[in-house]
Amino acid sequence: MINRRHIRVKVMQSVYALLQAKSDNLNKEEKFLYASIDKMYDLYALMLRLFVEVRNMEKKHIEISQKKFLATAEELKPNNKFINLEIFKLLGESVSLNTHLDTNNLNYWTLDNEYIHEILKLTKKSKLYISFMNAEKSxxxxxxxxxxxxxxxxIAPNEKLADYxxxxxxxxxxxxxxxNTWIVKTLNQIKPAQAFHLGNLYKDIDDRDFVVDLFRKVVLNHTEFEKEVIDKTPNWDTDRIADIDMILIKMAICEFLKFPSIPTRVTINEYIEVSKDYSTEKSSFFINGVLDKILKDFTTTKRMNKIGRGLL
Incomplete structure (x- = not known):
């Protein structure tokens, strides 16, 4: 399922797009924001189905080889250990996975099966596969x-697949x-002889609501939040502050003031980590310094209304 950090990243991207376009069409951007998250769920489903397609392609290759007029002894009695893996069976028979793929017309692997061939080829060349197939029982x-x-x-490091x-x-x-991280967690949670069900996209309704709540409150108050940043950075021209840094700081201020249940330390840590992936090398230090000043000011002036112990 999507976590709060990735939700923040998605909101950051939508806020950036809206402000850059100088648009005031919140409804349109909200729909795009939700659609972007939904498409991530499609990617998750496609990656899980990829295992089944690789297995099916290998099974076809084996069946074709067995029917050859001059089939070798190895081709007549192949090692079926790979195609008989229970995980492939559980994924292939998953009602929720197959329903999601069919409902959303995600027939990518049927249309572009050269990528399945690529993954199968690399799989069979790998030392990992050779070692596994040589082991008698598992x-x-x-x-x-x-x-x-x-x-x-x-699969995860494959550049052709990433480009696709x-x-x-x-x-x-x-x-x-x-x-990729979500896939690994999902695979590790699969149990033998238990039907596989796609995980939920959101942890709960609160996380789904958090998407649009954060987006709306940042956009509707971004001018006010920018004044807070200017007040705490008197030696900085706003043009010198990276656009993404400014947006991340505004989002943090929004959480300080508009989300009473989110601890301030969680907010600061989250946006520092996001900045490491999406902004400049020194952004995390800059954002940490500005947010620290803003937090001290909000605490002193009692502008925050955090609910619960330890949230400041």
């Missing part, structure tokens, strides 16, 4: 560890690292 846990390692070593996803949806460029 427990479900060992099979799961193999699949997780295969994903980490062969980028061509399909530009927002997936930023989503891939998060979805």
């Amino acid at each position: 427990s479900f846990q060992e099979e799961k560890e193999f699949i997780v390692a295969l994903f980490k070593e062969v 996803f980028e061509d399909k949806n530009i927002s997936w460029v930023d989503d891939i690292p998060f979805v």
Whole structure:
């Protein structure tokens, strides 16, 4: 499921897009924001289905080889350990996964099966695969560890696959690292002989509401929040502050003032971490310094109304 940090990243991107476009169409941008998050769920489903497609392609290759007129002994009696993995079966028979793919017309692997061929080829060349196939027997846990390692070593780092996803949806460029982590967690949670169900996109309704609440409150108050930044950076011309840095600081101020249940330390830490991935090398230090000044001022003037102990 999507976490609050990635929600903040999505909101940051939408705030940036809205301000750069000098648009006041909140409803349009909100729909795009939610759609961007929904598309990330599509990427998650596609990556899970990728395992099934790789398995199906290998099964076809084996069946074709067995029917050859001059089939070798190895082709007549192939090692079926890979295609018989229970995890492939559980993913392939998943009603929720197949329903999501069908409902959203995510037939990418049928239309572009050369990427399946690429992953299968690299899989069979890998030392990981060769070692696994040479082992006589494996427990479900060992099979799961193999699949997780295969994903980490062969699928996740594949640049052709990453380029393909980028061509399909530009927002997936930023989503891939998060979805990769999500896939690993999902694989590790699969249990033997239990039907596989797609995880929820949001942890709960509060997280879904947080998306639009944060976006709206930042956009509607961004001029007011910018004044707070200017007051705490008298030696800085606003033009010298990176656009992303300014937006992240505004978002943090918004959480200080408009989200009473979010601890201030959590807010600061989250935006410092986001800045490390999306802004300049020194941004995290700058943002930390500005937010520290703003927090001290808000605390002294009692402008914050945090609910619960330890939230300041």
